[in-house]
Amino acid sequence: MDIASSPAEPEENTQVADAAPPPHAPQVIHREDYLAPAWLVPEIALSFRLGVEETHVCSKLTVTRNPDGNGSDVLRLNGDQISPLVVKVDGRAARDWRMDGPDLLLELDGERHAIEIETLVQPVTNTQLMGLYASNGMLCTQCEAEGFRRITFFPDRPDVLSTYSVRMEGNKARFPILLSNGNCTARGEGAEGRHWAHWHDPWPKPSYLFALVAGNLVANTARFTTMSGRQVECNVWVRPGDENRTQHALDSLIAAMKWDEEAFGREYDLDLFNIVAVSDFNMGAMENKGLNIFNTRYVLAEPDTATDADYDAIESVVGHEYFHNWSGNRVTCRDWFQLSLKEGFTVLRDQLFSADMGSEAVKRIEDVRILRGGQFPEDSGPLAHPIRPDSYQEISNFYTSTVYNKGAEVIRMMRTMAGEERFRKGTDLYFERHDGEAATCEDFVRAIEDGTGLDLGRFRLWYSQAGTPRVAIAMRHEGDTAILTADQAVPATPGQAIKQPMPIPLRVALFDRETASHSGERLIVLDKASDTFRFEGCPRPPVLSVNRGFSAPVALEVERPDADLVFLAAHDDDPFARYEAMQSLIVRHLIRAVSAGLDETGLDKTGREAGRDAVRQACEAVLADEALEDLIRGELLILPTVAYLSEQLLVADPGALHQAREALKAWLGAELLDSFRALHDRASAVPFGRDAAARGARKCKAQSLVYIAAGDPAEGARRAFAQYRAADNMSDRQSALTVLCGLDVPEREEALADFHKRHEGNALVIDKWFSLQAGSFHPRVLDHIRTLAQHGDFTLSNPNRARALYMSAALNPKAFHDASGEGYAMIGEIVRRLDPINPQTAARFVPALGRWRRIEPDRARLMRAELEEIAALPTLSRDVREQVTKSLG
Numbered sequence: 019m020d021i022a023s024s025p026a027e028p029e030e031n032t033q034v035a036d037a038a039p040p041p042h043a044p045q046v047i048h049r050e051d052y053l054a055p056a057w058l059v060p061e062i063a064l065s066f067r068l069g070v071e072e073t074h075v076c077s078k079l080t081v082t083r084n085p086d087g088n089g090s091d092v093l094r095l096n097g098d099q100i101s102p103l104v105v106k107v108d109g110r111a112a113r114d115w116r117m118d119g120p121d122l123l124l125e126l127d128g129e130r131h132a133i134e135i136e137t138l139v140q141p142v143t144n145t146q147l148m149g150l151y152a153s154n155g156m157l158c159t160q161c162e163a164e165g166f167r168r169i170t171f172f173p174d175r176p177d178v179l180s181t182y183s184v185r186m187e188g189n190k191a192r193f194p195i196l197l198s199n200g201n202c203t204a205r206g207e208g209a210e211g212r213h214w215a216h217w218h219d220p221w222p223k224p225s226y227l228f229a230l231v232a233g234n235l236v237a238n239t240a241r242f243t244t245m246s247g248r249q250v251e252c253n254v255w256v257r258p259g260d261e262n263r264t265q266h267a268l269d270s271l272i273a274a275m276k277w278d279e280e281a282f283g284r285e286y287d288l289d290l291f292n293i294v295a296v297s298d299f300n301m302g303a304m305e306n307k308g309l310n311i312f313n314t315r316y317v318l319a320e321p322d323t324a325t326d327a328d329y330d331a332i333e334s335v336v337g338h339e340y341f342h343n344w345s346g347n348r349v350t351c352r353d354w355f356q357l358s359l360k361e362g363f364t365v366l367r368d369q370l371f372s373a374d375m376g377s378e379a380v381k382r383i384e385d386v387r388i389l390r391g392g393q394f395p396e397d398s399g400p401l402a403h404p405i406r407p408d409s410y411q412e413i414s415n416f417y418t419s420t421v422y423n424k425g426a427e428v429i430r431m432m433r434t435m436a437g438e439e440r441f442r443k444g445t446d447l448y449f450e451r452h453d454g455e456a457a458t459c460e461d462f463v464r465a466i467e468d469g470t471g472l473d474l475g476r477f478r479l480w481y482s483q484a485g486t487p488r489v490a491i492a493m494r495h496e497g498d499t500a501i502l503t504a505d506q507a508v509p510a511t512p513g514q515a516i517k518q519p520m521p522i523p524l525r526v527a528l529f530d531r532e533t534a535s536h537s538g539e540r541l542i543v544l545d546k547a548s549d550t551f552r553f554e555g556c557p558r559p560p561v562l563s564v565n566r567g568f569s570a571p572v573a574l575e576v577e578r579p580d581a582d583l584v585f586l587a588a589h590d591d592d593p594f595a596r597y598e599a600m601q602s603l604i605v606r607h608l609i610r611a612v613s614a615g616l617d618e619t620g621l622d623k624t625g626r627e628a629g630r631d632a633v634r635q636a637c638e639a640v641l642a643d644e645a646l647e648d649l650i651r652g653e654l655l656i657l658p659t660v661a662y663l664s665e666q667l668l669v670a671d672p673g674a675l676h677q678a679r680e681a682l683k684a685w686l687g688a689e690l691l692d693s694f695r696a697l698h699d700r701a702s703a704v705p706f707g708r709d710a711a712a713r714g715a716r717k718c719k720a721q722s723l724v725y726i727a728a729g730d731p732a733e734g735a736r737r738a739f740a741q742y743r744a745a746d747n748m749s750d751r752q753s754a755l756t757v758l759c760g761l762d763v764p765e766r767e768e769a770l771a772d773f774h775k776r777h778e779g780n781a782l783v784i785d786k787w788f789s790l791q792a793g794s795f796h797p798r799v800l801d802h803i804r805t806l807a808q809h810g811d812f813t814l815s816n817p818n819r820a821r822a823l824y825m826s827a828a829l830n831p832k833a834f835h836d837a838s839g840e841g842y843a844m845i846g847e848i849v850r851r852l853d854p855i856n857p858q859t860a861a862r863f864v865p866a867l868g869r870w871r872r873i874e875p876d877r878a879r880l881m882r883a884e885l886e887e888i889a890a891l892p893t894l895s896r897d898v899r900e901q902v903t904k905s906l907g
């Protein structure tokens with residue numbers, strides 16, 4: 019974590035003054051420069067005098083010289099937009115402290131000292147939502163990654179673990195509930211309507227896991243008995259009025275606690291577990307020890323306001339944050355380069371949890387869709403980085419799909435190679451070895467290696483090399499043997515021109531065409547640039563099913579006739595492989611369609627039918643298969659996104675891809691209209707329930723409506739409006755409104771007005787109202803977005819609302835990639851306007867523009883121009899500056 023240390027005064031953590039680069043030159047932090055801290059902080063006592071306008075913070079640190087440090091006398095206490103009111107060392111006002119930029123430096127000569135520092139912070143003006151801030155009159159904190167330094171001066175790095183004692187006091191009427199990490203050890207009344215509480219967390223933790231909440235909150239409470247028989251009180255805290263929307267989050271928490279005991283042997287370690295929902299939050303949720311803070315969207319749900327997808331997301335995020343108690347909190351990260359140590363592993367854990375709670379196949383398909391839609395583009399663009407990055411300017415920019423989702427895939431591959439049982443031995447060893455420590459990714463890999471007996475020598479390349487490997491597979495048949503040849507290539511990424519081949523585990527099955535069965539799945543590991551694998555006992559040329567379950571996060575190019583894909587889409591016994599076969603058929607067709615240009619009869623210039631009929635056959639099989647669960651049927655009918663389609667091409671024309679995709683949808687809708695009608699009718703007759711069958715029916719209802727509206731817009735509008743009016747749950751209401759939003763019909767306005775009126779005052783549902791309109795393929799979607807930006811309910815300062823309108827626009831190929839460039843201008847403007855308010859959120863809009871190199875030249879020019887306009891601003895946050903510079907670079 020160290021950068022540019024001067025040899026005379028070796029320092030940890032950040033730069034020293036005389037080495038400070040000129041303004042604007044980016045300060046780059048390198049993983050290799052890590053230095054252990056010179057000083058440790060075994061204990062901290064914090065005292066808060068709470069106020070929304072102003073909060074006074076008194077911090078007492080016990081600091082000790084780190085025996086493993088470099089012996090420096092200098093204690094670096096990080097700060098960010100704060101200044102010290104009082105600095106005391108061992109009870110006396112200190113004289114020999116100085117500021118080094120935002121940091122406070124103290125020279126200490128002993129082995130152990132007591133430091134006391136007072137600061138004042140202004141929660142109400144904190145629009146960045148990092149540190150201590152106000153949300154609806156309530157006070158809360160967000161400290162990951164470097165927010166604690168906005169509250170008080172501290173060695174704000176994850177390898178400094180302290181025991182926290184917290185005293186809070188404030189006006190009782192304003193802040194009736196006072197929460198922090200650990201257990202409440204005392205509370206009492208003060209003078210003039212004030213009260214106080216004292217909290218103690220027995221588990222040493224880094225500063226990024228500190229949290230405090232003060233406000234008017236009510237709890238939904240449940241009790242959980244752990245595997246060793248301890249009682250835990252679990253609370254979900256929300257604003258009064260929201261309590262009847264908390265049951266699903268609370269149930270998910272209890273389920274997660276039980277699951278982690280069974281699946282990973284992990285028991286909860288405090289008597290109390292609190293979740294607090296706040297409506298202003300930059301991310302999804304935060305795993306602060308014993309006091310998770312959540313974006314309301316991952317807490318509040320009831321059937322009338324939350325969709326099935328919302329319910330699933332709540333279960334998975336509640337699980338995710340809970341699982342961090344072990345993978346993140348008990349074992350934390352040595353430095354932020356190790357972020358995937360906690361995030362990749364915890365995402366894998368939450369994926370396995372959700373799979374166990376619902377449908378494993380559906381969950382896998384969804385996770386792969388997220389990976390391909392978000393991570394693959396990241397890996398092939400200017401912001402590509404390994405799951406363990408080598409450098410950063412602003413760590414907030416590295417909470418990425420690569421660190422999270424590819425990180426999970428990398429650990430999943432180890433699990434696939436080891437098998438479930440041996441993998442569990444590896445994770446047991448990891449937790450045992452590193453409990454209470456700040457660990458590295460290398461520590462994790464070594465524990466898995468030692469616990470499973472796998473040799474992960476070359477596998478470590480997955481941690482250091484960015485880019486999605488491309489794997490080309492061909493199969494030939496000789497006698498009774500199928501011979502598979504596989505070649506891999508890892509593409510160049512910024513800063514990494516040359517790559518080495520990595521071990522790629524591929525689950526393979528060979529189907530007999532006549533019996534539509536296979537004689538068992540095999541796991542092959544391609545660990546060279548090129549290799550061949552022989553499969554005996556195949557009397558006939560088999561149909562190849564490969565990368566089943568998406569066993570490796572790679573882009574596959576398999577030589578296979580369309581007919582084989584139609585076969586797999588109908589018969590593969592791995593539901594993921596079935597989905598994959600359909601996707602491949604669709605991708606193939608659409609890529610052929612845009613490369614060659616299709617006429618209105620569906621033939622390309624060379625007169626080829628371009629695989630469209632194969633897609634129809636596969637869809638027909640999916641619609642007709644009575645043995646198929648509706649939840650999976652719904653998944654199989656979803657067309658790949660333009661973002662994923664663009665990934666297949668070196669340079670994409672998103673306009674053409676969007677058009678081809680819409681044309682296919684309309685053609686399938688018209689060709690299979692009767693089947694989609696029948697499916698919509700059948701699914702509509704299923705009464706509301708939260709069971710898999712009813713949820714599957716709703717998913718099929720949504721998908722069939724999409725195709726009906728594409729094939730016959732008038733009938734689509736009729737059915738959608740009827741469904742909207744009849745809906746007794748948000749899934750049906752939203753899927754109907756989604757379809758209406760894309761149609762130029764009077765029912766559109768009527769339904770939108772009704773929806774707004776019906777859900778007025780419910781912020782999360784009003785977010786949907788914004789996002790459905792901004793995400794629609796309506797011919798005038800850009801006008802709609804501009805009008806919505808002027809709507810009384812719109813505000814840039816609430817991240818959920820800002821994202822509802824503008825992230826939906828940025829992800830909407832029709833709006834964002836409009837040939838006029840207006841979509842790009844809109845996102846560019848948002849980055850510029852949001853940056854001074856909330857840089858972390860602003861920076862998240864930059865990658866969309868950063869894709870310009872892979873887009874056709876006319877659009878690329880317009881995208882680049884927007885980036886240049888951002889770059890030209892005199893003051894830019896480090897967050898946006900890093901993303902824009904890299905995107906232009």
Ligand code: PHE
Pocket residue numbers: 160162163300301302303304305338339361417
């Ligand atoms: N650590 C959080 C999670 O993944 C994400 C987060 C990061 C939240 C930074 C807030 C700020 O669970």
Ligand code: ZN
Pocket residue numbers: 338342360361364
């Ligand atoms: Zn996480």
